[in-house]
Amino acid sequence: MLDNPPNLLRLSASVDAFKTNKRHCFPSKAAVRGSLLEMRRSNTVAFVSAGMLSPKKRDHMLARRQLYLNYGALSLATILNDQGFKTLLVHGEHREPSELLDALVQDGTLPSSLPVMLSIPSFYALGWAQRFCKLVRLADPCAKIIVGGRWVVGPDPGWLRKKLPEADLLIPGLAEPVITSLLTATPIVRRLSAPTPQFVLNHRLVSGFERYQPSIEASRGCGMGCSFCEERDIPLEKLLPAEQIAAALAMIAGQYGTSDVRPYLQSSMFAPNLNWSTCLVSAVRSHGLEIKWRTESRVDALTPETIACLAEAGMKVLDLGLETASPTQILSMRKSAHPDRYLHRASKLLKACGQNGVAAKVNVLLYAGETAKTLTETRSFLDEHNEHIAGVSVGPVVAYGPPKTANILLHEWSGSGCVAVDSRSTDETGITHVHLSREMDAESAELASLDMSRRYMNANAYYRLKSFSYYPRDYTRHDFDRDVDASDKSRLPFRQ
Template identity: 40%
Template structure:
């Protein structure tokens, strides 16, 4: 069949440690699926493939078995992060050796408003598509401009290769605009929320009735800030179908106390809470909160309310410029006080993403707070840092993993991963068997059996 191929680039580099617990993730590129949906609804046979953690050679063989050498249409490759650059470079080389089709590459955050820089890294690609591609994709096939508003279109999951293994995503809004210095959407204005009726209709369309793990969608929004009215409408619409649970990422300051019970009634099962730090000094450096004491009080109330209403909370922490063992201890002690209300903790280390000239202002701000570039751990598009004179990059990575491990059991870790990222046929028993064999360094606590 003459198929339009959409490819989400895999990774040769991995942000977190290369182990089983990380390489089992199936990250849905829902933006790419949106483009494929546009093309499919225009009458073309489309298919979406994810490179994940396979080698470009193995993945290319899979594409060949699915007819990539026979298609007359362009090939579309989405690069979701700078960690996927080298993988995409190798795949475009393999493709061009055997086909003459045009190859388009995109990736909103990787292009970073500089098409020419990315094009220079891809000698085998023909064109770069910048920004949101929904109104540009059809023109690359038909030559006709497209002015349709696709912002709230439902995704066609039937186009997704191995779709039954993916936990779905439903985009509920775009943009943020809160101005956090480390965020790539700090200046993107917040858009309106998709209507609850549209969300439920989309869920009913993508739902598979099978023997695998329940489908629990991620409500994708850079700033999820629902109103009481919106949640009450979602509660009503959700009551008309089989109940399901969903997940979303939220800021501490975006959820009033009074809507937490409504979130639970609307089906929120997991909340990813962007706390970032419990050190007042670090929160100020991040420009996360003007009044850290009020911010932390708000976070405390939110954790307790979520727990009381049956919402599992994963707290996200980021070690930032100027960090020290003392500031990490402040965060640890705050988390310890709230341990009964915390389901898990994910801790990472700040990085600067983008082309050098685009991220220089951010790098300068980090250096002003005591950070310095870690040259040996930086590469094209990604700059990593020694966070202070007393905390090197390597030490900070160890401290981040240590903090996660202190507040994350293996059972809770698997539940959170399975809720959104692990294949729907991957069981806890399989997971334990594999880590027993690998015996790596993980972000959760685990007692090894005797070998």
């Protein structure tokens, strides 16, 4: 804690002024700066994962309970911590930015002599980040604010600069190679790539880490060319060795002091072969581990034999990017040039999950050009495999990014009769909702998404999947039922 509570309270009061004065008549910068000069600055590098002012899909109590560990920011915090710097990662979640800033001031993390590292994990977090930057600059005009988040900063740093004028630096690529330089007078801000980290994330650097399920970054990239994917042109890296994954699982259990954790093996396309999977079984056994974990992959990237091995190694939930079962839409998405082969492999994989006790959560994307016919094709496939599906996540496609990148997608989609709901939103927020086709507008697509979600998922299935990875580790079924009662049932993606 800081040694001078009165000054600390003055800083907190300046933040309160931002919250309560709707005319934005702030204290003068000179007054705030005067109080700060009297304060002792910490030597902590504060990493802040921008939260969301409202959930990205449907706003209800259950959505606001979800936690998303920012493992990219934690990777950077871990690097600096290993170099001797004191680091802390805090998540905005669905808290007000002012609440989070108050907490950082009260515990002495801010003000700091080192930069505030703000990570923006998605465009849905941009509004929160804008408020937070304004508050930090108001409370501490001397603060250095460095903003990262490859998917938000990378597409057009010039556009983002206009959205975040308070930021001192924008880092457009992966920051592992440059993170130490960002603490110096000569920071490196070039766009760089970085291989999958070889170290285990230090989850104890996360404020309230016990609430979050841990992550292991298993590989980066994908490169499969799907039209809607951010990583369509980024080559898939080789998976970390199976022994290294098992050792990471053991280290995470040590960090949490329990094997009752549910790590997420982060990989845009988890695609191990049978030999790697067999090695993982042996490595897990040699470490004496009984940890259940989750990952994601394509429906055509794993074989039934591999699924059996991975289940034996602890894989309990698999997020599968089916996206569609319509041959027309498979081709439009560029998921595969051979829809029949794609769906045949998807069928075999889903059945293998069911036979090996792996909960398959299927992702479905209502895409540009969607019609009642294409939707029926997807629904028929899911009906046929219903007994092997643990749940679904369904939603209409959205064009993410500033005009520089989003307009390319929107132009491509326009050939299918797809148009923006509000063309101004592209520049204003980087999030462009669309009418999918002349037959299916945005409202119809949302209703169809909810209908399909409820068709394959009840409350029990929804809770099991969400509590495995995304709800706080101490979030009970009683908590869930209470939140269901407090939610608008029309927004919930499951049947009662």
